[in-house]
Amino acid sequence: xxxxxxxxxxxxxxxxxxMAGSGCLATGKSPKPRASDWLQPGYDAGETYFxxxxxxxxxxVTESWSVKLDTVEYVSDTLLIADETIYHDLGxxxxxxxxxxxxRTPCVYGLIGFARTETFRDGVLLTRTDHxxxxxxxxxxxxxxxxxxxxxxxxxxxxxxxxxxxxEGSGNVRLSDGEIIVNRNPGRDNSGFVGVDPADGxxxxxxxxxxxxxxxxxxxxxxxxxxxLRSELLTVERSTGQVQLRFGKPHTGNMNAxxxxxxxFTLYDETESENTYNDTYEPELVAFDVRSEEPxxxxxxxxxxxxxxxxxxxxxxxxKLAVGPDTVYATFDREILLAIDTADGAIRWSKxxxxxxxxxxxxxxxxxxxxxxxxxxxVETGDxxxxxxxxxxxxxxxxxVADSRVLVETHKLAEWDSHEPADIFLLxxxxx
Amino acid sequence: MTDSSTPAASVDRNDGALQTFLSKPIxxxxxxxxxFGVAGGVVVQALLTLRDLSIPLAxxxxxxxxxTISVVPWWVDPVTLQPQTVLGLKAPYAAVAIGLxxxxxxxxxxxxxxxxxxxxxxxxxLFPPADHLARCCVLAIGAGITLxxxxxxxxxxxxxxxxxxxxxxxxxATLLPAAVAIVTDGRSISGAAVWAGRQFDTPAWxxxxxxxxxxxxxxxxxxxxxxxxxxxxxxxxxxxxxAFGLLYAKISLSFYEWIEDISEDxxx
Numbered sequence: 111x112x113x114x115x116x117x118x119x120x121x122x123x124x125x126x127x128x129m130a131g132s133g134c135l136a137t138g139k140s141p142k143p144r145a146s147d148w149l150q151p152g153y154d155a156g157e158t159y160f161x162x163x164x165x166x167x168x169x170x171v172t173e174s175w176s177v178k179l180d181t182v183e184y185v186s187d188t189l190l191i192a193d194e195t196i197y198h199d200l201g202x203x204x205x206x207x208x209x210x211x212x213x214r215t216p217c218v219y220g221l222i223g224f225a226r227t228e229t230f231r232d233g234v235l236l237t238r239t240d241h242x243x244x245x246x247x248x249x250x251x252x253x254x255x256x257x258x259x260x261x262x263x264x265x266x267x268x269x270x271x272x273x274x275x276x277x278e279g280s281g282n283v284r285l286s287d288g289e290i291i292v293n294r295n296p297g298r299d300n301s302g303f304v305g306v307d308p309a310d311g312x313x314x315x316x317x318x319x320x321x322x323x324x325x326x327x328x329x330x331x332x333x334x335x336x337x338x339l340r341s342e343l344l345t346v347e348r349s350t351g352q353v354q355l356r357f358g359k360p361h362t363g364n365m366n367a368x369x370x371x372x373x374x375f376t377l378y379d380e381t382e383s384e385n386t387y388n389d390t391y392e393p394e395l396v397a398f399d400v401r402s403e404e405p406x407x408x409x410x411x412x413x414x415x416x417x418x419x420x421x422x423x424x425x426x427x428x429x430k431l432a433v434g435p436d437t438v439y440a441t442f443d444r445e446i447l448l449a450i451d452t453a454d455g456a457i458r459w460s461k462x463x464x465x466x467x468x469x470x471x472x473x474x475x476x477x478x479x480x481x482x483x484x485x486x487x488x489v490e491t492g493d494x495x496x497x498x499x500x501x502x503x504x505x506x507x508x509x510x511v512a513d514s515r516v517l518v519e520t521h522k523l524a525e526w527d528s529h530e531p532a533d534i535f536l537l538x539x540x541x542x
Numbered sequence: 543m544t545d546s547s548t549p550a551a552s553v554d555r556n557d558g559a560l561q562t563f564l565s566k567p568i569x570x571x572x573x574x575x576x577x578f579g580v581a582g583g584v585v586v587q588a589l590l591t592l593r594d595l596s597i598p599l600a601x602x603x604x605x606x607x608x609x610t611i612s613v614v615p616w617w618v619d620p621v622t623l624q625p626q627t628v629l630g631l632k633a634p635y636a637a638v639a640i641g642l643x644x645x646x647x648x649x650x651x652x653x654x655x656x657x658x659x660x661x662x663x664x665x666x667x668l669f670p671p672a673d674h675l676a677r678c679c680v681l682a683i684g685a686g687i688t689l690x691x692x693x694x695x696x697x698x699x700x701x702x703x704x705x706x707x708x709x710x711x712x713x714x715a716t717l718l719p720a721a722v723a724i725v726t727d728g729r730s731i732s733g734a735a736v737w738a739g740r741q742f743d744t745p746a747w748x749x750x751x752x753x754x755x756x757x758x759x760x761x762x763x764x765x766x767x768x769x770x771x772x773x774x775x776x777x778x779x780x781x782x783x784x785a786f787g788l789l790y791a792k793i794s795l796s797f798y799e800w801i802e803d804i805s806e807d808x809x810x
Binding site: 227228229230231232250252254259260261262265266267268269270307309310311312 | 593595596597598599600601624625626627630631632635694695696697698
C-alpha cells in the first residue's frame, strides 16, 4: 500500500505533544472512551455487537426515560453514543443520562460513526453527504450539533473525504482502530479500498480492487464479501496490503460478522419444501478461519436442531449475530435464539420463539429485541433474567448497551405496518 | 505615536548603493516579487505543516465572494483552514494553526510594505521603519480575523448576503489606501483610516469598492484555474500569490496616491 508522510507527521506530532507540556494538556485520542460509548472501543468494525464495557441491568429492569425522536415514514436505526450523548440518524442528539433532546439538526444525514482523533477535543461524527451535495462522499461533522454558526450546515463540516484532489465517490465504510476504511466506487475506474485518517480526511493508502460488497474489519485484516460474486471472500492483510481470495466454494449467502480472524457467514442451501411452491433455502452458519483457510465449523440449523428454518429470498438477512470471545449468539428468521461455542460450533443452549430479532451481548447477558418485548438472557444458561413489555409498541433494530442502560428504539405497532408516518421513540431501561 | 495629520516619514537622501541601483519603480517591483514569493513560500509551508499535523483543510473552490475580500494583499490558496476546525482543535494544535496563520499574514504584510516603501519617493533604507511595519501587520491580522468572523457568523444567503458583501466591500475600500499610508507616511491605524475616509465623498471611493470586488473575484478565478490545471499546489500558491499580491499592492498604491492628490487639492 502506498503510504506517505508518516515519519514527518510523527515528528510534527511529537513537537505538538511537547508543546502540550508534560501532562498539562491531554494529547492522544481524547476524550477517553467511556463505558457508554457505542460503538466503542475499536468501533466494532466486525459487527460483533459484543459490548465488553458497562454495567447494564441484569437482575431487574425499569424505564429510565423515553423520548420521541421524530415522526417519519422510513427510518434508519443507526445510533451512536459518544461522550454521554446519543446521536440518531434522524439528526437528533439526546442526553444519555436524562433523555433530554440536546439538539435537532437537518445537517447530519447518514450517520456512519464517531471517531476519536488526535487533533480534535471532541472527535468527529462521520456522515454521508446529503442528497443535495454535489458529490457522494463522506464528511466529518462537529459533534456539537447546535447551534450551527450562521445556520449553514457547511459551518459544521470539519473535513470532506479526499478534498481537494481525490474527491469522488464513497461506498461501504468501516471504522477500525483509528482508521476509516472505505470500499470505494465499485464498478468504476478508481474502485478499491482506501484508508482514511479520521482527523483530517486525507487518504493514507489505497488498494485497487474492482468490486464491492459487504465490508468488515478486525485488527489484522479487512474483509470483503463481494455482492456480485457470492463465491469468494476477499481479505486484505492490513500490514502488507496483500490481497487474497479465500473460501472458493460457490454459494449463496451473507456475511454476518468477523472476530479475531474468524469470518461468520450464513450460507443457503437450495431445497424444496412441501409448504411452498418456489425454491426455498435452508440457512447454514459457517465460521471460516482466515488463517487456515478452512471452515472452523459449520452449523446446519435445521439438521442440528430438528426444526425448519427456511427463506424464499437468500438476500433477506435472516441471521443476526452477536459474537463474543467464547460464544456466538444467533437468531435465525426470528424463530430461534442459539448460543454457540466459538471453538467447535457446539450449541450451548437454544430458545425458541416467534419473534426474536436482533441482539447485543455482554459478558453476563444477552439483550434481545422481540417485537413488543425486550429480553435479558443469562449467557450461561439461557434463562431469562427479565422481560420488559413495550406497551402498544414494537422495537426495531438492535438493543444498545450504554453503560448502565439498555436503549431500545420503538414505534407504535399499527403505524409501522401501515407505512404511514410513525412516531419513533427511544426508550432507556436501567436496573430497577 | 505619529499624529494622523502630520506624516512623519524620516527622509534620508543618502540611501546607499543598493537603493541607488534599484531606482523606483524597478526596485519596488523586484522587491515585491521577492517579497510576495517568500510570503507565498511561507503560506505553502504553513499549509503543508497543517496537513502533516492532520489538521483538516477545506478546498476554496466554492467560497463566497465575501470570503475572498481582503483589506491588504493576500495569498491565493486552493485549500484553507476553517474557523470550525480551529474552534474544535485541542489547545496545542489550535495554537500551531493560529500561529501559522499569523505568520502567513505577517509575511504578506511585510511583502506589501516592502513594495509600498520602495514605491515611495521618500523612502529611506531597504525596509520601512519597524513601527510602520508593525502597524501594517496589526492591521492585516485584525482585518483578517474580522473578515473570517463575519463570513463565519453572519448568514449570507440571498439579498441579505449581497447587502453584507456590499457593506464589507465598502469598509475594505475605505481601508484600501490606509495600509499604504501606514507604511509610507507612518500614520497610526486609526489616523490612516480617518485619512483614507476622506475619499468617501469622491468618486475614488466608488472605484475603490469596484476594485475590492474585482480583486476578490480575481482571487476566486485563480483558484478555479488551479482546480482545472491541477497540481503542483506549492508552485501555484507561490506564483498566484506573487501575481495577486503585486496586483493588489499596486491598486492599493494607486488609490493612496489618488487620495493624496485629493488631500493636496483640498489644502490648496
